[in-house]
Amino acid sequence: AQRVTQPEKLLSVFKGAPVELKCNYSYSGSPELFWYVQYSRQRLQLLLRHISRESIKGFTADLNKGETSFHLKKPFAQEEDSAMYYCALRNSGNTPLVFGKGTRLSVIA
């Protein structure tokens, strides 16, 4: 069965500090991994996807198949990064996404 684990419910960091949001998954095949973000009073939106390997708003995430992880990282946190972050996976195409429980990031000024 597909499962996504985000071990931290809440992560608080100071502005300018590095950020790492953890995501581990269980899946027997080769999944597609995503990070979605929900800012206050806004709809969920895609932050990044492992296939594209690009950096969005300074965030990056590397898929580590050996450790079955897809941690989200940013070297210097900004106050505007405060939001709810969800890691998600799917096996391919348009199959439904399976989400983790989410991590709330709070960046303290």
Next chain:
Amino acid sequence: DAGITQSPRHKVTETGTPVTLRCHQTENHRYMYWYRQDPGHGLRLIHYSYGVKDTDKGEVSDGYSVSRSKTEDFLLTLESATSSQTSVYFCAISVTGRGIAGELFFGEGSRLTVL
């Protein structure tokens, strides 16, 4: 926002009453999804649709039904609402051909309170 809207945005109802939430899209995308968002549980899939009259169950489908009689509308019905169905409901569509293939775009959510 990929032309996706949800209605109603807020609803308070009583236990045992039927409730229907509507998801409307303007771009004729094939795949549509209903998720519920609850603290400590994240987003969980209720039902999804892969075409008109083609639907399938998700992880938490008990107590919910869906219908898709036309491409643009995906309805979620709670036949007899219970307090455990108090939640925020999100509709999403899968968009291909623009941006990232198969990217999910979400509606603004429908907050349902069952008293």
